[in-house]
Structure formats: structure tokens, C-alpha cells
Amino acid sequence: MTYNKITGDILAQFTNIVGNDAILTSPAEIADYSHDETEDLVYYPEVVVKPQTVEQVSQLMKICNEQLIPVTPRGAGTGLAGGALAVNGGLMISMERFNHILDIDEQNLQATVEPGVITELFMNAVAEKGLLYPVDPASKGSCFIGGNVANCSGGPRVVKYGTIREYVLNLEVVLPTGEVIWTGANTLKYASGYNLTQLLIGSEGTLGIVTKIVTKLIPRPTLDALMLASFPSNEDACAAVSAIFRAGVVPSGLEFMERRGIEWVIEHDGITFDLKDGIEAFLLIEADGTNQEVIFADCEKINEVLEQHNCQDVLFADTSAQKEELWRIRRTMAVSVKSNSIYKEEDTVVPRAALPKLIKGIKEIGAKYGFESVCYGHAGDGNLHVNIIKAGMSDDDWNNKLKDGITEVFELTVALGGTLSGEHGIGLVQKGFMHLKYTPIHFAIWKGIKAIFDPNGILNPGKIF
Amino acid sequence: MTYNKITGDILAQFTNIVGNDAILTSPAEIADYSHDETEDLVYYPEVVVKPQTVEQVSQLMKICNEQLIPVTPRGAGTGLAGGALAVNGGLMISMERFNHILDIDEQNLQATVEPGVITELFMNAVAEKGLLYPVDPASKGSCFIGGNVANCSGGPRVVKYGTIREYVLNLEVVLPTGEVIWTGANTLKYASGYNLTQLLIGSEGTLGIVTKIVTKLIPRPTLDALMLASFPSNEDACAAVSAIFRAGVVPSGLEFMERRGIEWVIEHDGITFDLKDGIEAFLLIEADGTNQEVIFADCEKINEVLEQHNCQDVLFADTSAQKEELWRIRRTMAVSVKSNSIYKEEDTVVPRAALPKLIKGIKEIGAKYGFESVCYGHAGDGNLHVNIIKAGMSDDDWNNKLKDGITEVFELTVALGGTLSGEHGIGLVQKGFMHLKYTPIHFAIWKGIKAIFDPNGILNPGKIF
Structure with a gap:
């Protein structure tokens, strides 16, 4: 895949979308976004933006899709597989300003939350209402719930309470083309076509950028x-x-x-x-x-x-x-x-x-x-x-x-019947080992799915496979 | 999509694969396979086969894929959305002879089971070992676990124990091209690429024919x-x-x-x-x-x-x-x-x-x-x-x-925030209502996924969308 650089004209368009205070261009400003918690790997994106509305993300994606500019979505940067590294430069979309808990619905035991909310803050907010959201990775004090969704993150309580797959009910997602969909419905059961919510969970930001997450909550053990x-x-x-x-x-x-x-x-x-x-x-x-x-x-x-x-x-x-x-x-x-x-x-x-x-x-x-x-x-x-x-x-x-x-x-x-990653994802650093478990048929299916969502291959390229 | 009829020559090939005692061709023999539990709908397949090995299913699929013969996979026929109806005639592959519980692994609390096992028999077999498989649709006494996987079936215990998505860990699947894959790994956690196990669950037999199911089990409440x-x-x-x-x-x-x-x-x-x-x-x-x-x-x-x-x-x-x-x-x-x-x-x-x-x-x-x-x-x-x-x-x-x-x-x-089906699936009878919830973008993604798995559109055509 051949990508284009971000020109001055395109930069002006980005600035126009997110505003001057939400765009970083100098290496000094960008340094924090050049690595995650994976080994000592460093890749600088050309530009970092911090949108705060789904419309802004959609507009950014449309431009990048048309101009063939690679886009790396970014949560808190606590990942351990290099999934949030801008290996092709391009635009990094940091979701840090999507940091609002939009609703804790005590009638339905559901919450709607933005992806940039720190997992522990969300857990504490629902705990105050006597409820439990049990998906707590070791990095819960700093990681974002959006990153947890992207990596199918776990934590110690999965053993009793199940993985994040059992708590995420519905996702608002900006596709690489800039289109916006809800993947499913806010329901505990779902048998209405191929389950796109489940497909997005664990897709490591390669199929779309999550902008809202609807989760199930349960009564809290005391x-x-x-x-x-x-x-x-x-x-x-x-x-x-x-x-x-x-x-x-x-x-x-x-x-x-x-x-x-x-x-x-x-x-x-x-x-x-x-x-x-x-x-x-x-x-x-x-x-x-x-x-x-x-x-x-x-x-x-x-x-x-x-x-x-x-x-x-x-x-x-x-x-x-x-x-x-x-x-x-x-x-x-x-x-x-x-x-x-x-x-x-x-x-x-x-x-x-x-x-x-x-x-x-x-x-x-x-x-x-x-x-x-x-x-x-x-x-x-x-x-x-x-x-x-x-x-x-x-x-x-x-x-x-x-x-x-x-x-x-x-x-x-x-x-032994296992696989490469239980909860960290494949990202950049494990993809070279995927052939040890998976066949060319798996790769063909994955690449086919990727091409449906992202025909120009601009979203988080070089990850998983 | 234009399909071909099953000729005498092709029928001979089918017979050669499954044997004379596992193929039905007369309307009288096929009558039981012409309907499920959906309203009063009746569609006759041209031929019904009852394979009993994954190799047989694979060979059948290869022929149908080459000859453009529609294939309808069939569980127990207890479906309520017409998912197992042979609306285009063609070949029906009944999974009724895949009726073996292959392993109940008491060390790992996992079981490996064929799709034609009656759900209640499976539940009883694990209960004898003090274990629980809690996904029990009202039809548990007659439905097959393979049909439950296909339809993402539920039942009364989902409310506490979760849906079938939380119990199915791995699937052996024959793809429409005849290729055979395992979708994932026999693990409780999985963050290793797009989750094909979850994609297959609820896909209503349109992406592949499940031939083995690995499930999680839990200790049984007493x-x-x-x-x-x-x-x-x-x-x-x-x-x-x-x-x-x-x-x-x-x-x-x-x-x-x-x-x-x-x-x-x-x-x-x-x-x-x-x-x-x-x-x-x-x-x-x-x-x-x-x-x-x-x-x-x-x-x-x-x-x-x-x-x-x-x-x-x-x-x-x-x-x-x-x-x-x-x-x-x-x-x-x-x-x-x-x-x-x-x-x-x-x-x-x-x-x-x-x-x-x-x-x-x-x-x-x-x-x-x-x-x-x-x-x-x-x-x-x-x-x-x-x-x-x-x-x-x-x-x-x-x-x-x-x-x-x-x-x-x-x-x-x-x-009200809901969707068309919680546990019965969309099948034939609800697909005309899908546009009430889903956008052309959803349909495009679904159809794209279908085309990856089934480029000739032979497997359970006319269902879901």
C-alpha cells in the first residue's frame, strides 16, 4: 500500500475541523504519542489530532480516505503489542477528549460511555451506584475503555465475570470511509444478522474508530x-x-x-x-x-x-x-x-x-x-x-x-490448544508469529473483512496480519 | 444468483460420498425436511444427505460450490425463522448423524461436541459430572446444539449465565468452498485477530457448516x-x-x-x-x-x-x-x-x-x-x-x-433501543423487516462478509438479508 504525506493544505483542513488547540505537529509535542508500553518501540506520526465529536472523527477519516493518509487511532497508549504505534506515520487520532461517561442507566443496568474514559474512573462511577463493570486490566488506572474494546482486554475478574465481549452491547463506530454506524442494539441478546459488535471487539482499531460504547452492568458483590x-x-x-x-x-x-x-x-x-x-x-x-x-x-x-x-x-x-x-x-x-x-x-x-x-x-x-x-x-x-x-x-x-x-x-x-494472545492483542509485535497458529485461509478471511471495512487500507495499517 | 439443478451424475457423486443409506431423494422421504417450526412454510430440497464425517461434508460442499448447487444446512428443524428451509431447492445437508459428544474434559471444564447432539442430552451428560452447560432453549428436548450456535439461541438461563456466545470457544467449520478450519482456540480468552468464532455464532448457516463445537462448562449449582x-x-x-x-x-x-x-x-x-x-x-x-x-x-x-x-x-x-x-x-x-x-x-x-x-x-x-x-x-x-x-x-x-x-x-x-430478534434469528421470515433497524451500510458489510466466505453464494442463500 502506498500512502501520501500530510501536506500543508491537508493540515489546514485538519486544523479547520478540530481547531488550533487540538492539533500537534512538532516532534516535541508528538513525542508522547510516538510510543506505547510495548518494549522500546518508537514511531512518530506526522500529525496528532484530538477530536471531540463523532462528526470531527468522520470528517477526518473522509479526508484521509480520499488522500490515502494512514490513520492510527490512539487510546491511552498503554498497549503491550504495539497496536497504537503509527508505523506508517500519517495522522494519529487521539481519543483522549472523548472522556465522558454519557449515561449510567440504573433502570436497564447499562451505561453509555465514550472511549477515552479511563477504565477505573468508569468502574468507580458505576460502583457508586452499587453496580459492577468488572473488566479491569492491570493498567485500569490509566488505560481507556476504548482501548480495552479494541484489544479485547481482560483482567483478573474475567475468570468469574467473563471477558469484555460479555459486557459490550453496542458500539458507535466511524468507519474508514467516514460513515458512522451503530454496530448492534442496546440489548442483552442479539440474533439479528452477523454480529458486528463482536467483530469490532478485538479488531485493534483496524476496522473502525469507536466513538461510543454501550455496556452491560451487573449488581456489585459487596x-x-x-x-x-x-x-x-x-x-x-x-x-x-x-x-x-x-x-x-x-x-x-x-x-x-x-x-x-x-x-x-x-x-x-x-x-x-x-x-x-x-x-x-x-x-x-x-x-x-x-x-x-x-x-x-x-x-x-x-x-x-x-x-x-x-x-x-x-x-x-x-x-x-x-x-x-x-x-x-x-x-x-x-x-x-x-x-x-x-x-x-x-x-x-x-x-x-x-x-x-x-x-x-x-x-x-x-x-x-x-x-x-x-x-x-x-x-x-x-x-x-x-x-x-x-x-x-x-x-x-x-x-x-x-x-x-x-x-x-x-x-x-x-x-497445547492455545493461542498467541489472550488479552493483549496481536498489534505489531506478534503478527510475525500468527502463521504458527493460523492458516492461509484465516489470513484470507481476515484480509477480506479488512477490505470490506477499509477498502483503501488507511486505518491502522500493518497491524494483526 | 442462478443455481443449477442436481443432475443424475451429481447425485451419483453425492451417493458415492455418503453411501446409499444416507441419501434421500423421493418427496415422501424428504417431506420431513421440507419444513421447520416456522409458521406453515414448506420448501422441498431436491436431495437430502446425512453425512457423518467432516471429510464427507467437505467433499459435498466442493461439488456444490463447483456446480453452483444451493446447500441448506439442517439441524433438528426446530427453528422459528425459516433458517433451515431449502428455499432454492438444491441439497440439504442434515447434520443428524453428527450426534456424538466427543469429549467432556473435566480438567479444563470444556466439552467437544458434534452439532447434531440434542441440547438436553448434552446438558444431562455434563450434569452427570457435576457441570453445567446452561444454554437451554424451550426446544432443548429436540433441538440440536449446532442449530443453537447457528441461531445464537438463548433460553431462560441466559439472564444469569449469559448467551451461547459465552460458552462456545472454538468451532470446526466447513467453508462453502469445502475448506475446513478451526475458527479459534480452546481458550477462555482470545485476542488473536478478528474473532471468527463469534462471527460464525448467529450466522444462521450462511458462512459455513459447523462440524465440531468446543464449549466452556461451569460448576453446576446444586x-x-x-x-x-x-x-x-x-x-x-x-x-x-x-x-x-x-x-x-x-x-x-x-x-x-x-x-x-x-x-x-x-x-x-x-x-x-x-x-x-x-x-x-x-x-x-x-x-x-x-x-x-x-x-x-x-x-x-x-x-x-x-x-x-x-x-x-x-x-x-x-x-x-x-x-x-x-x-x-x-x-x-x-x-x-x-x-x-x-x-x-x-x-x-x-x-x-x-x-x-x-x-x-x-x-x-x-x-x-x-x-x-x-x-x-x-x-x-x-x-x-x-x-x-x-x-x-x-x-x-x-x-x-x-x-x-x-x-x-x-x-x-x-x-425503544431494541432489535428484531433476540434468539430466534432472522432466517427467511424476518429478513424483510431488517431495513427497519439497519442501514444500507450494514447490509453492504454483511454482504461483503458473506462473499468472502461464500464467493458463489451457494450456502443457505436467501437468509438474513
């Missing part, structure tokens, strides 16, 4: 319990995971953490934690609900399972402060690990009982290629984040040989 | 309570629905039934029921879980809400037999109503708080056009089945004027 279980091996911890469900309990959080991850958090965040010898892995397990007895009963069942799986110690959080501290360890782990070294993060997902084999295999592959890895993630969903640390690796090994190691990690993931 | 609440008006009953959720309770069933529906069940099924004067509507409400106290507490909260909404009487089912009897009233209502008159069934769905306006409007439209309607459905989801009864209507009114009345019903549904 109580919870949190425990941290320690194990002598990764395999023991992972094996306990599927046994917990088999015992009839669906926890509201079931997170795996390697010892090495905890060590890095202790080291870099100054968290006090008594890390005992002989412990290699932890499960952070939350049970929530509206009845204390039921939660206790769930915890007892979980405890029995843990005992059967060689669990060495269970720490119950007694206070809100203790709970917050334990969750903080899990939430800051990514940042702690990454602050210390160049890294690559993979987002493997497998059927949950395959976790022991996955983690064992990852360590073996690491030994073969000489990379260190720190693993943690949403074990209840079979979703393991694998942080590959450069540490002592030579630049040559890191730049030239690591790809083969990652290929083996993904080959193992696929062989 | 206890439940069931109550029947009576109201002096439809509006009172419907208003109580959203208030129940607002009180923090998510029932496992929340069904609405009009008085007229109960009367027809009493009349046609010989059910004993004390139908009091002054009662116009009922809510059948189930709460389930694993703890009796919690269920009682939920029932108490529900009761408080009912009292605030002019509920006249609440009947608690004390025994399993009583529960079964109450559910039977709800489940047989469709058959009872339809056994008595020519009818048309609409499957309206709106945000749940809009139900009072919807039902009031339907009655007003009925009065205007002279049709009687019996309404019931999954009120907790805002999903109302509207049975329009011919009764005393003249043939002329029924054949020529009713369409305007139905148009008004759908216009109202759309104006």
Missing part, C-alpha cells in the same frame, strides 16, 4: 476474601488451578505469580514480604459475593484443594489494606519486572489444565536459548504473561536468536 | 427456588423485572407470561391451574446457587420488589414436581398457543426497562390492525416472544395487512 497460597513448584501451583474449579468454586480472581516476580517487586517497589525458602510459585485467590458464609465455604473448599496440591502456606488477608497490598504486588509486577531490563512480553493462553506443561516448557526453552523469564498472569483463564528479560543476554542473541525461542514458546502454546 | 408472581397488569409485571436486578439480585430465570398464554396452556395441555380474576400477567422467577440461605435471601429481596410493584400473589414451588409443573407451563406455551391457530411469532428484544412500553404498544398495534397477540418470554433479558394469532382475522387481512402491523411492532422495538 464482600470478598483474598488469600495467597505458596507452592514449592510452578507445576504444583498450576495444577491446583483447574482443581479449584473442579471442586465447584468459581473464584473472582485466580492469579499465578512466579517467585522471581515477587522478588522483583520486593526489590523495586520496596514492598515488605516474607519470601520463604523452597517456595517457587504463588496463587492469589479471591472469592467474592454477597454472603459471608458462602465466601467462607468457598474459601474452605479452595483450601482443601490447595492442601491436596502440595501448598505450603496460605496467607489470608484480614483487612482491606492487606488485600490492597497483595493485589498491588500482582498489579505492579509487570512494571517492576520491566523497569529492570529490556524485555519482551508474551501473552500466551491455553486451556487452564495445560498451564503446568506450558510453564515447564517455557523454562526449558529459556534454558535452551539462554533467556530468563518471569511468568505471572490470570491462571484461572489459562492466560500466562511471559516476560522475557534481556538481562545478561548478548545483543546479538537478543536481536537475532531470541525470535526462534519465542517461536518455540508459541509453538508450544498452540500445541 | 439448589434452586422457583416462584410464580401474579400481577393485575402486564405493565406492573414488566416494571418489576428491572427492579429485581436493581435490588442486587440476578435470578437464574425471569420469565414473563400473559394471562392469555396461561389460559391456552390450561385449555390445550390439561394443566390444572387456579387462574384468578383480575390477574393479567405472571413472572416465573428462579434463583439458584449452592447455598440455601443465599437463595432464601435472594427470594426475600425479590419478594420485597414484587410487593412494591403491585404483585397480587406469590406461589412458591415446594417440590421438584411443582417446579417442573411451573416450568412446563412456560415451556409448552409456544406449542399450546400455536396448536390452536395459524400464527406468526416475533422475537422482539429491548433494554429490559423498556418492556412495559413494548407490551403496551404491541397491544395498541394489535387493536389497530385487529390481531390478537399472546406474549411471553425471557423478560430478564428484555426478550419478548410475540405470538400473533390469526383467530378471527380474515384471510385478506392476515395475508395483506398484517405485515403493516408487524412493521409497526418492529418500529416500536427499534425505537
Whole structure:
């Protein structure tokens, strides 16, 4: 695809649409928009605009579509797969001024929200009304809900409450041609033609720019319990995971953490934690609900399972402060690990009982290629984040040989019935591995769908495939 | 689209693929395959085949694709929108011999099942292992799970447990070209390219023929309570629905039934029921879980809400037999109503708080056009089945004027934020109304998607759009 540069004339048109105060053109101004949270990748767009109405987005898209200018939609820039990087330059449309919660409908338990709302602010706003929007990625304090939709983002509560697919009911979308549609209806059920809402979720900003999101809300659980279980091996911890469900309990959080991850958090965040010898892995397990007895009963069942799986110690959080501290360890782990070294993060997902084999295999592959890895993630969903640390690796090994190691990690993931990404998306950095799982038929279908929505290929080009 | 007839030569090829005992050609043999449960519509396919392997389906599709022979995939024929009718003749591929539960994986809480398995048999098989597959349409005793996937079917438990979209993880599909793909991965989370699993769900057999289904399973609730609440008006009953959720309770069933529906069940099924004067509507409400106290507490909260909404009487089912009897009233209502008159069934769905306006409007439209309607459905989801009864209507009114009345019903549904079908699909009989909700842009996208999967337009033509 050949794209055009943004000329002075086109820039004037953009300025005319969004106003002088909502357009950035100098590299200094644009620097913040040149990267997301993916490794150390940097790509500068030519121009950044910050529209605040659907009409403005539509007008911008029409011009770019006619002039063949690549467009990169941008949320908060917290993505981990390079989905929001302007790899072809062009125009970046930042959705940061679409930051309004338009409606929290307490009669229907639905909300209408703009894509630039920070996920946690939205969660708090509905919580104030006794309601729950449970899709809370680790980056909830900074990521946008629009980015969550684009990447089919998850978080620890997916294990009980389901993915973002189960909460997004309807989307207002500006298509690459500038046309505006609602993808579906504001209904809990939908059997009225191919489901475009579901197609847009997880499409990583390649099919359209979301301008309004209608979500389902549910009654908020009022109580919870949190425990941290320690194990002598990764395999023991992972094996306990599927046994917990088999015992009839669906926890509201079931997170795996390697010892090495905890060590890095202790080291870099100054968290006090008594890390005992002989412990290699932890499960952070939350049970929530509206009845204390039921939660206790769930915890007892979980405890029995843990005992059967060689669990060495269970720490119950007694206070809100203790709970917050334990969750903080899990939430800051990514940042702690990454602050210390160049890294690559993979987002493997497998059927949950395959976790022991996955983690064992990852360590073996690491030994073969000489990379260190720190693993943690949403074990209840079979979703393991694998942080590959450069540490002592030579630049040559890191730049030239690591790809083969990652290929083996993904080959193992696929062989175990899994896929490349559970909740981070494919974006720029994983697309080179997609052929490990998908056939030319899949690629042909995806490209066909892309061409329907975006005949000129201007929207977020170079992502996914 | 111009299609070809099945010649003797092609028939020989079909026979060669599936064998003599799996091919039907005479009208007498085919009669059962000429209709589904949609009104009184009849369309004969030229030939019916009953393959039993994915390779056979693939070979059949390749021939039909080359020879431009229309193909209608067929489940159990319980559909209510004409999706399984062979409107262009051609080949019908009945999936009835794909009737094996291939695996119930108790470690991962997943199952792999063929599409011709009767939904209730599957539910029972997983229940024996203490697990729940909760998608149970009223026709669960006869419908196939493959048809449920095709139509994005629901049922009473969707209100708590979610739609079939939340349970189907991966599909093996034969494309119209004969190629075979798995749509995704056997994982609970998925952020790896456009989600083809979700695209196939609800595509009504127009994009591919599903040959294997991987589903999620969850721990089975062990206890439940069931109550029947009576109201002096439809509006009172419907208003109580959203208030129940607002009180923090998510029932496992929340069904609405009009008085007229109960009367027809009493009349046609010989059910004993004390139908009091002054009662116009009922809510059948189930709460389930694993703890009796919690269920009682939920029932108490529900009761408080009912009292605030002019509920006249609440009947608690004390025994399993009583529960079964109450559910039977709800489940047989469709058959009872339809056994008595020519009818048309609409499957309206709106945000749940809009139900009072919807039902009031339907009655007003009925009065205007002279049709009687019996309404019931999954009120907790805002999903109302509207049975329009011919009764005393003249043939002329029924054949020529009713369409305007139905148009008004759908216009109202759309104006209330809803759409044409919540769980039955669009199929043949609702496609003429799709323009009431969707724009030419939607149609262009849908048709584009269809053309990617089915460039020759041979698979289930004439459905949805």
C-alpha cells in the first residue's frame, strides 16, 4: 500500500475541523504519542489530532480516505503489542477528549460511555451506584475503555465475570470511509444478522474508530476474601488451578505469580514480604459475593484443594489494606519486572489444565536459548504473561536468536490448544508469529473483512496480519 | 444468483460420498425436511444427505460450490425463522448423524461436541459430572446444539449465565468452498485477530457448516427456588423485572407470561391451574446457587420488589414436581398457543426497562390492525416472544395487512433501543423487516462478509438479508 504525506493544505483542513488547540505537529509535542508500553518501540506520526465529536472523527477519516493518509487511532497508549504505534506515520487520532461517561442507566443496568474514559474512573462511577463493570486490566488506572474494546482486554475478574465481549452491547463506530454506524442494539441478546459488535471487539482499531460504547452492568458483590497460597513448584501451583474449579468454586480472581516476580517487586517497589525458602510459585485467590458464609465455604473448599496440591502456606488477608497490598504486588509486577531490563512480553493462553506443561516448557526453552523469564498472569483463564528479560543476554542473541525461542514458546502454546494472545492483542509485535497458529485461509478471511471495512487500507495499517 | 439443478451424475457423486443409506431423494422421504417450526412454510430440497464425517461434508460442499448447487444446512428443524428451509431447492445437508459428544474434559471444564447432539442430552451428560452447560432453549428436548450456535439461541438461563456466545470457544467449520478450519482456540480468552468464532455464532448457516463445537462448562449449582408472581397488569409485571436486578439480585430465570398464554396452556395441555380474576400477567422467577440461605435471601429481596410493584400473589414451588409443573407451563406455551391457530411469532428484544412500553404498544398495534397477540418470554433479558394469532382475522387481512402491523411492532422495538430478534434469528421470515433497524451500510458489510466466505453464494442463500 502506498500512502501520501500530510501536506500543508491537508493540515489546514485538519486544523479547520478540530481547531488550533487540538492539533500537534512538532516532534516535541508528538513525542508522547510516538510510543506505547510495548518494549522500546518508537514511531512518530506526522500529525496528532484530538477530536471531540463523532462528526470531527468522520470528517477526518473522509479526508484521509480520499488522500490515502494512514490513520492510527490512539487510546491511552498503554498497549503491550504495539497496536497504537503509527508505523506508517500519517495522522494519529487521539481519543483522549472523548472522556465522558454519557449515561449510567440504573433502570436497564447499562451505561453509555465514550472511549477515552479511563477504565477505573468508569468502574468507580458505576460502583457508586452499587453496580459492577468488572473488566479491569492491570493498567485500569490509566488505560481507556476504548482501548480495552479494541484489544479485547481482560483482567483478573474475567475468570468469574467473563471477558469484555460479555459486557459490550453496542458500539458507535466511524468507519474508514467516514460513515458512522451503530454496530448492534442496546440489548442483552442479539440474533439479528452477523454480529458486528463482536467483530469490532478485538479488531485493534483496524476496522473502525469507536466513538461510543454501550455496556452491560451487573449488581456489585459487596464482600470478598483474598488469600495467597505458596507452592514449592510452578507445576504444583498450576495444577491446583483447574482443581479449584473442579471442586465447584468459581473464584473472582485466580492469579499465578512466579517467585522471581515477587522478588522483583520486593526489590523495586520496596514492598515488605516474607519470601520463604523452597517456595517457587504463588496463587492469589479471591472469592467474592454477597454472603459471608458462602465466601467462607468457598474459601474452605479452595483450601482443601490447595492442601491436596502440595501448598505450603496460605496467607489470608484480614483487612482491606492487606488485600490492597497483595493485589498491588500482582498489579505492579509487570512494571517492576520491566523497569529492570529490556524485555519482551508474551501473552500466551491455553486451556487452564495445560498451564503446568506450558510453564515447564517455557523454562526449558529459556534454558535452551539462554533467556530468563518471569511468568505471572490470570491462571484461572489459562492466560500466562511471559516476560522475557534481556538481562545478561548478548545483543546479538537478543536481536537475532531470541525470535526462534519465542517461536518455540508459541509453538508450544498452540500445541497445547492455545493461542498467541489472550488479552493483549496481536498489534505489531506478534503478527510475525500468527502463521504458527493460523492458516492461509484465516489470513484470507481476515484480509477480506479488512477490505470490506477499509477498502483503501488507511486505518491502522500493518497491524494483526 | 442462478443455481443449477442436481443432475443424475451429481447425485451419483453425492451417493458415492455418503453411501446409499444416507441419501434421500423421493418427496415422501424428504417431506420431513421440507419444513421447520416456522409458521406453515414448506420448501422441498431436491436431495437430502446425512453425512457423518467432516471429510464427507467437505467433499459435498466442493461439488456444490463447483456446480453452483444451493446447500441448506439442517439441524433438528426446530427453528422459528425459516433458517433451515431449502428455499432454492438444491441439497440439504442434515447434520443428524453428527450426534456424538466427543469429549467432556473435566480438567479444563470444556466439552467437544458434534452439532447434531440434542441440547438436553448434552446438558444431562455434563450434569452427570457435576457441570453445567446452561444454554437451554424451550426446544432443548429436540433441538440440536449446532442449530443453537447457528441461531445464537438463548433460553431462560441466559439472564444469569449469559448467551451461547459465552460458552462456545472454538468451532470446526466447513467453508462453502469445502475448506475446513478451526475458527479459534480452546481458550477462555482470545485476542488473536478478528474473532471468527463469534462471527460464525448467529450466522444462521450462511458462512459455513459447523462440524465440531468446543464449549466452556461451569460448576453446576446444586439448589434452586422457583416462584410464580401474579400481577393485575402486564405493565406492573414488566416494571418489576428491572427492579429485581436493581435490588442486587440476578435470578437464574425471569420469565414473563400473559394471562392469555396461561389460559391456552390450561385449555390445550390439561394443566390444572387456579387462574384468578383480575390477574393479567405472571413472572416465573428462579434463583439458584449452592447455598440455601443465599437463595432464601435472594427470594426475600425479590419478594420485597414484587410487593412494591403491585404483585397480587406469590406461589412458591415446594417440590421438584411443582417446579417442573411451573416450568412446563412456560415451556409448552409456544406449542399450546400455536396448536390452536395459524400464527406468526416475533422475537422482539429491548433494554429490559423498556418492556412495559413494548407490551403496551404491541397491544395498541394489535387493536389497530385487529390481531390478537399472546406474549411471553425471557423478560430478564428484555426478550419478548410475540405470538400473533390469526383467530378471527380474515384471510385478506392476515395475508395483506398484517405485515403493516408487524412493521409497526418492529418500529416500536427499534425505537425503544431494541432489535428484531433476540434468539430466534432472522432466517427467511424476518429478513424483510431488517431495513427497519439497519442501514444500507450494514447490509453492504454483511454482504461483503458473506462473499468472502461464500464467493458463489451457494450456502443457505436467501437468509438474513
